[in-house]
Amino acid sequence: MASFASKRLAQERAAFKKDHPFGFYAKYAPNEDGKGQNVFKWNCGIPGRAKGPWEGATYALTMEFTEDYPSKPPKCKFAHVHGKPLFHPNVYPSGTVCLSILNEDEDWKPAITIRQILLGIQDLLDNPNAASPAQEEPYRLFSTDKNEYLRRVKKQVSEVALGAQNST
């Protein structure tokens, strides 16, 4: 029988298809051999919010689930841009997002939906959390030189808009 995790994921997929915020996507990643789709790995896209620094592109992100989902949250990872991590204080060099609702010891709850995760990450893009730095340079610039920080963000936005984000 199908596991509880895959059952829940199938329901999440159906719910997201039926109703999802504009500009977002979230779907199963194709299996490596091209045979079917991996229920435990999702390819998602988060648009930068209008009038915010990340406006103008959609950012590819993968979500990886385990059989312990939904007791444990998925691992969310932004794809690199020209081989570099997304320029954001709360994104680790690997691309992994650091957000309290994605930490099972903090605010993760099994009832949180994939839609809520994606909206949470979209919000994080515009509103970095200075209390949990994950990447040195963006954190430093964000804290000391907001103008330079914004310039660097804008640069990456236009790179992504031109298709520089290779999926991981």
Next chain:
Amino acid sequence: MERHVENNRFRQEPVGGSGFCTRKAGEIGNFRQDSLGKLVAVGVKTLVLQAMTCADVTAAGDAAVKAVVGEERFAMIQSAKLLVVGAGGIGCELLKNLVLSGFREIEVVDLDTIDVSNLNRQFLFRRVHVDRPKSVVAAEAVKQFRPNANIISHHGNVKDPQFGLEFIGKFDVVVNALDNLEARRHVNRLCLAAEKPLLEAGSTGHLGQVTVIRKGETECFECQAKPSQKVYPYCTIRSTPEKPVHCLTWAKNLFDLCFGPEDESNLLADLAAEMRKFQAQESVDGEDAGRRIFAHLFEEDIKKQAQLEDLWSDQRPPPGPLCYEDALKNTERPSTDADKDKLETQKVPSVAGDAQGFVAAVAKMYGERRELIGQSSFSKDDPVAMDFVHCAANLRMQNYRIGRLSRWDAQSIAGSIIPAVASTNAIVAGLEVVQLLHVLQSVGKNMKDSKARTVWVRFPEPSRKKILQPSSLHTPNPDCFVCGSRTARVALRSLEECKIMALAKGCIQGQLGAHKPALYANGSCIFDPEYPEPGEEAEEEGLHPEWSLSQWGLTSGSLLQVEDEGQGWSINLVIREEPDLDEQLYPGGFKVSQWPTQWWLQVEAGAGAGEEAAKDMAEKKRKAEADAAEATAAKKAQLDANTVALDD
């Protein structure tokens, strides 16, 4: 007796109804007065509510209802949020009953617009409303009875995504007034998923029924297999018709073959090439094509058929070919004394009339309908299509020495018409309100312990003069693949040949009634309803709808998980390969059966009479039951395919 009622149950299951009944208005009128008289004599509770409907002043009406049902129940009525699905024959009556009984919060969904043929029984509609949405007009009409009622109408298909689980969740009770199996199954599943009580009702001619469904407490709409229209063996249709209906089925397939899109499942698909020959010329002269088709089908083919000596005997003489010129000479009309009072369409035409009618229908298709050739499909309400089918069927009946039919009778059979009777609808809608009150009062207790009942409306037999027959609600069938075990077996001929898209469409949507099924196997998603057809986009996603089941790594005994993204319903399928699956019994190529959860009970039942014998017996019994279930499932599938568009 209980058993008898249960068996009867689905024979009464409404599958039909149509505007056709206008023509039988006289008959129905008589019945109506007669049965209403009896109804009053029976003193049905419902009529208490119905009788109050004369009051048109809100306050006075409300006071009257309150006097009958009491303060407490009236408060319940006023606050209940209802969803009414369907605003046709039953729906109009129901909405009227609901507002006059004091219900205030009602939303109504219907996808149809009003047709002239509805006006004889859908009494909220008038001629000026023709072509307007039923839901909107019905809501406007009943609002005039009770201006304080808050009625929201939706013109749309209840299967549309906006009427999903979230929408259903807003209501206290869902009340069905539907006319087709497909929508009923869908609403049944939505209500089970949303855990909302559902009132299910239907009528066919003089028969009707109302029942109450609540998840885990009563039988759901799909706990018992529905019997279906008869499936005729292929060879009966193709070579050895014995009844008019065989020839009509043949003629309907012929129409779709000649004027519809290509369809491999057409019973006459192998004739497609020959038919195209007659149709392919640059500028087809319709009359010429008609005569060529005539000669081919009713003369040459029949000659060949007659030469197959093995088929024919004294009891079954070979068919006689008919040539067009001879047919034209046969102008004699079979007539009886009873014909005097009949309409022209109720009389059987001459063979010449049929021959001319056939050619004329073909000519019309090539004349005014030329644009539609290749995309038409048979509809009993399309006069040209009906002429074609009537004449073609009659000519074939002439070939096979079967008594020919009037256009009227041909239309009834070809369209599976069961006249809709306004009185039955009214009784059924009244019963729904009574059951609704029971449902509202059952909050917090098991529906089976409430006063709610299944009620049958029956055509009174002389021996038992009761029109209404209540019976207690049944407990859910644990093996029901919708509300119970959610496991079913699917047998198919070849895993190598069956494409995943064919399984999704033909079996899971067609037979199991899923809406938007996603399929999972071995931890992967292997079919997504968003990509139902093969193509580049699907391929990028790792999906290959055109792959066979064996390409997907499924073997006999594999488990397939179905998640319906439209209904919030899911089921597990055990796939089995059965190379000698009977084509005639399962024309779709899939045999669906329930997976008995407590099969061991059936084995133990025979213990004590010697273990071997017992096992043997149990096995036989199980097999018989399984076969019976499978046969019904197959028939059901055919029914779905044949269900005609209905209008109330």
